[in-house]
Amino acid sequence: EIVLTQSPGTLSLSPGERATLSCRASQSVSSRNLAWYQQKPGQAPRLLIYGTSSRATGIPDRFSGSGSGTDFTLTITRLEPEDFAVYYCQQYSSTPFALTFGGGTKVEIK
Protein backbone atom coordinates (compact mmCIF):
# COMPACT_ATOMS: atom_id res chain seq x y z
CA GLU A 1 0.00 0.00 0.00
CA ILE A 2 1.29 3.45 -0.89
CA VAL A 3 1.65 5.72 2.15
CA LEU A 4 1.35 9.49 1.73
CA THR A 5 3.22 11.71 4.19
CA GLN A 6 2.28 15.37 4.35
CA SER A 7 4.42 18.14 5.75
CA PRO A 8 4.41 20.29 7.67
CA GLY A 9 1.71 19.18 10.05
CA THR A 10 0.75 22.77 10.71
CA LEU A 11 1.56 25.92 8.75
CA SER A 12 1.06 29.27 10.51
CA LEU A 13 0.73 32.10 8.02
CA SER A 14 -0.92 35.49 7.59
CA PRO A 15 -3.52 36.41 4.96
CA GLY A 16 -1.80 37.42 1.74
CA GLU A 17 1.16 35.11 2.30
CA ARG A 18 2.12 32.14 0.15
CA ALA A 19 1.51 28.59 1.39
CA THR A 20 3.52 25.61 0.17
CA LEU A 21 2.29 22.17 1.24
CA SER A 22 4.17 18.95 0.60
CA CYS A 23 2.96 15.41 -0.04
CA ARG A 24 5.51 12.61 -0.29
CA ALA A 25 4.62 9.09 -1.43
CA SER A 26 6.31 5.88 -0.29
CA GLN A 27 6.38 4.70 -3.93
CA SER A 28 6.08 6.45 -7.25
CA VAL A 29 2.56 7.68 -8.02
CA SER A 30 1.24 8.38 -11.48
CA SER A 31 0.69 12.13 -11.83
CA ARG A 32 -2.78 11.32 -13.12
CA ASN A 33 -3.71 9.75 -9.78
CA LEU A 34 -2.82 12.51 -7.29
CA ALA A 35 -5.47 14.86 -5.89
CA TRP A 36 -5.76 17.52 -3.18
CA TYR A 37 -8.71 18.37 -0.93
CA GLN A 38 -9.60 21.16 1.46
CA GLN A 39 -11.60 20.49 4.60
CA LYS A 40 -13.12 22.98 7.00
CA PRO A 41 -14.50 22.07 10.45
CA GLY A 42 -17.80 20.22 10.29
CA GLN A 43 -17.67 19.90 6.50
CA ALA A 44 -16.83 17.17 4.04
CA PRO A 45 -13.57 17.46 2.12
CA ARG A 46 -13.78 19.50 -1.08
CA LEU A 47 -11.87 18.57 -4.21
CA LEU A 48 -9.34 21.26 -5.17
CA ILE A 49 -6.87 19.64 -7.56
CA TYR A 50 -6.87 16.39 -9.54
CA GLY A 51 -4.33 14.86 -11.89
CA THR A 52 -1.61 16.67 -9.87
CA SER A 53 -2.27 20.08 -11.43
CA SER A 54 -5.83 20.41 -12.77
CA ARG A 55 -8.14 22.62 -10.77
CA ALA A 56 -11.61 21.30 -10.01
CA THR A 57 -14.64 23.28 -11.09
CA GLY A 58 -14.93 26.62 -9.33
CA ILE A 59 -11.52 26.52 -7.66
CA PRO A 60 -9.72 29.88 -7.86
CA ASP A 61 -6.41 30.11 -9.65
CA ARG A 62 -4.49 30.99 -6.50
CA PHE A 63 -4.52 27.22 -5.90
CA SER A 64 -2.02 25.24 -7.96
CA GLY A 65 -0.54 21.76 -7.84
CA SER A 66 2.71 20.36 -9.13
CA GLY A 67 5.07 17.42 -8.77
CA SER A 68 5.83 13.98 -10.04
CA GLY A 69 7.03 10.58 -8.91
CA THR A 70 7.04 10.67 -5.11
CA ASP A 71 6.98 14.42 -4.42
CA PHE A 72 3.95 16.63 -4.91
CA THR A 73 3.16 20.19 -3.86
CA LEU A 74 0.05 22.29 -3.34
CA THR A 75 0.68 26.03 -3.50
CA ILE A 76 -1.70 28.78 -2.45
CA THR A 77 -0.20 31.98 -3.81
CA ARG A 78 -2.00 34.56 -1.65
CA LEU A 79 -3.93 33.25 1.32
CA GLU A 80 -7.47 34.51 1.67
CA PRO A 81 -9.31 34.28 5.02
CA GLU A 82 -11.42 31.40 3.71
CA ASP A 83 -8.30 29.34 2.85
CA PHE A 84 -7.44 28.58 6.46
CA ALA A 85 -8.35 24.90 6.69
CA VAL A 86 -6.87 21.40 6.59
CA TYR A 87 -5.53 20.10 3.28
CA TYR A 88 -5.19 16.45 2.27
CA CYS A 89 -3.47 14.77 -0.62
CA GLN A 90 -4.87 11.52 -2.01
CA GLN A 91 -3.75 8.93 -4.53
CA TYR A 92 -5.23 5.85 -6.04
CA SER A 93 -3.68 2.55 -7.04
CA SER A 94 -5.35 0.40 -9.65
CA THR A 95 -4.11 -3.11 -8.90
CA PRO A 96 -5.81 -3.80 -6.59
CA PHE A 97 -7.87 -0.63 -6.53
CA ALA A 98 -7.31 1.45 -3.39
CA LEU A 99 -7.50 5.08 -2.41
CA THR A 100 -5.20 6.45 0.28
CA PHE A 101 -5.02 9.84 1.94
CA GLY A 102 -2.22 11.74 3.58
CA GLY A 103 -2.45 12.78 7.20
CA GLY A 104 -3.22 16.40 6.36
CA THR A 105 -1.64 19.84 6.77
CA LYS A 106 -3.46 22.44 8.82
CA VAL A 107 -3.06 25.99 7.54
CA GLU A 108 -3.79 28.31 10.45
CA ILE A 109 -3.82 32.05 10.91
CA LYS A 110 -0.62 33.38 12.42
Next chain:
Amino acid sequence: QVQLQQSGPGLVKPSQTLSLTCAISGDSVSSNIAAWNWIRQSPSRGLEWLGRTYYRSRWHNDYAVFVKSRITINPDTSKNQFSLQLNSVTPEDTAVYYCARDVLGTGDPLDYWGQGTLVTVSS
Protein backbone atom coordinates in the same frame (compact mmCIF):
# COMPACT_ATOMS: atom_id res chain seq x y z
CA GLN B 1 -25.54 19.49 -9.89
CA VAL B 2 -24.85 16.19 -8.14
CA GLN B 3 -26.04 15.88 -4.56
CA LEU B 4 -25.49 13.01 -2.15
CA GLN B 5 -27.76 12.70 0.89
CA GLN B 6 -26.76 10.29 3.63
CA SER B 7 -29.06 8.62 6.13
CA GLY B 8 -28.72 6.05 8.86
CA PRO B 9 -28.38 5.62 12.62
CA GLY B 10 -25.75 7.47 14.57
CA LEU B 11 -25.37 4.85 17.28
CA VAL B 12 -24.55 1.16 16.82
CA LYS B 13 -23.85 -1.43 19.49
CA PRO B 14 -20.60 -3.42 19.44
CA SER B 15 -20.75 -6.64 17.37
CA GLN B 16 -23.77 -5.36 15.43
CA THR B 17 -23.99 -4.11 11.83
CA LEU B 18 -23.50 -0.50 10.80
CA SER B 19 -25.84 0.43 7.93
CA LEU B 20 -25.86 3.70 5.99
CA THR B 21 -27.52 4.81 2.77
CA CYS B 22 -26.51 7.47 0.26
CA ALA B 23 -29.23 8.84 -2.02
CA ILE B 24 -28.05 10.30 -5.33
CA SER B 25 -29.58 13.21 -7.23
CA GLY B 26 -28.23 14.70 -10.43
CA ASP B 27 -26.56 11.45 -11.50
CA SER B 28 -27.31 7.73 -11.67
CA VAL B 29 -25.96 4.94 -9.54
CA SER B 30 -25.86 2.96 -12.83
CA SER B 31 -23.69 5.56 -14.56
CA ASN B 32 -21.03 4.09 -16.85
CA ILE B 33 -18.46 6.69 -15.87
CA ALA B 34 -18.95 7.12 -12.12
CA ALA B 35 -18.23 5.02 -9.06
CA TRP B 36 -19.80 5.36 -5.65
CA ASN B 37 -17.59 5.30 -2.60
CA TRP B 38 -17.66 5.16 1.19
CA ILE B 39 -14.93 6.89 3.21
CA ARG B 40 -14.64 7.42 6.94
CA GLN B 41 -12.71 9.84 9.13
CA SER B 42 -11.64 9.64 12.74
CA PRO B 43 -9.10 11.63 14.76
CA SER B 44 -6.95 8.57 15.34
CA ARG B 45 -6.99 7.09 11.81
CA GLY B 46 -7.60 10.09 9.56
CA LEU B 47 -9.38 9.65 6.25
CA GLU B 48 -9.84 6.01 5.23
CA TRP B 49 -11.35 4.80 1.97
CA LEU B 50 -13.59 1.79 2.62
CA GLY B 51 -14.83 0.73 -0.78
CA ARG B 52 -16.92 1.48 -3.82
CA THR B 53 -19.46 0.08 -6.26
CA TYR B 54 -19.84 0.83 -9.96
CA TYR B 55 -21.52 -0.44 -13.11
CA ARG B 56 -19.61 -1.44 -16.25
CA SER B 57 -21.84 -3.91 -18.07
CA ARG B 58 -22.25 -5.55 -14.69
CA TRP B 59 -21.82 -4.47 -11.07
CA HIS B 60 -18.36 -4.34 -9.57
CA ASN B 61 -17.04 -3.71 -6.06
CA ASP B 62 -13.65 -2.72 -4.72
CA TYR B 63 -13.00 -2.93 -0.98
CA ALA B 64 -10.17 -1.81 1.25
CA VAL B 65 -8.10 -4.74 2.45
CA PHE B 66 -8.48 -3.88 6.13
CA VAL B 67 -12.32 -4.16 6.04
CA LYS B 68 -12.78 -6.62 3.20
CA SER B 69 -14.09 -9.41 5.43
CA ARG B 70 -16.73 -7.18 7.04
CA ILE B 71 -18.00 -4.80 4.36
CA THR B 72 -20.73 -4.85 1.72
CA ILE B 73 -21.59 -1.96 -0.59
CA ASN B 74 -24.74 -2.43 -2.64
CA PRO B 75 -26.45 -0.33 -5.29
CA ASP B 76 -30.22 0.15 -5.31
CA THR B 77 -31.22 1.14 -8.82
CA SER B 78 -34.93 1.47 -7.98
CA LYS B 79 -34.15 4.26 -5.50
CA ASN B 80 -30.97 5.58 -7.15
CA GLN B 81 -28.90 5.08 -4.03
CA PHE B 82 -26.22 2.87 -2.58
CA SER B 83 -25.60 1.49 0.86
CA LEU B 84 -22.84 0.52 3.25
CA GLN B 85 -23.00 -2.40 5.63
CA LEU B 86 -20.14 -2.99 8.06
CA ASN B 87 -20.46 -6.08 10.20
CA SER B 88 -19.14 -6.94 13.65
CA VAL B 89 -18.36 -3.35 14.58
CA THR B 90 -16.15 -2.35 17.50
CA PRO B 91 -15.49 1.05 19.09
CA GLU B 92 -12.60 1.38 16.57
CA ASP B 93 -15.25 1.82 13.87
CA THR B 94 -16.48 5.04 15.48
CA ALA B 95 -16.01 7.73 12.84
CA VAL B 96 -17.69 10.20 10.53
CA TYR B 97 -18.75 8.25 7.45
CA TYR B 98 -18.99 9.92 4.04
CA CYS B 99 -20.29 8.78 0.68
CA ALA B 100 -18.65 10.25 -2.41
CA ARG B 101 -18.56 9.99 -6.20
CA ASP B 102 -15.50 9.43 -8.35
CA VAL B 103 -15.45 9.74 -12.12
CA LEU B 104 -13.38 7.28 -14.08
CA GLY B 105 -10.89 8.45 -16.64
CA THR B 106 -9.79 11.51 -14.70
CA GLY B 107 -7.64 9.87 -12.05
CA ASP B 108 -10.68 8.97 -9.94
CA PRO B 109 -10.83 12.05 -7.72
CA LEU B 110 -13.75 12.27 -5.32
CA ASP B 111 -15.64 15.25 -6.69
CA TYR B 112 -18.95 15.13 -4.80
CA TRP B 113 -19.39 14.19 -1.16
CA GLY B 114 -22.28 13.56 1.18
CA GLN B 115 -22.72 15.62 4.31
CA GLY B 116 -21.20 13.00 6.61
CA THR B 117 -22.75 10.88 9.37
CA LEU B 118 -21.15 10.52 12.78
CA VAL B 119 -21.49 6.87 13.80
CA THR B 120 -20.63 5.98 17.37
CA VAL B 121 -20.10 2.34 18.34
CA SER B 122 -21.05 1.99 21.97
CA SER B 123 -23.23 -0.14 24.21
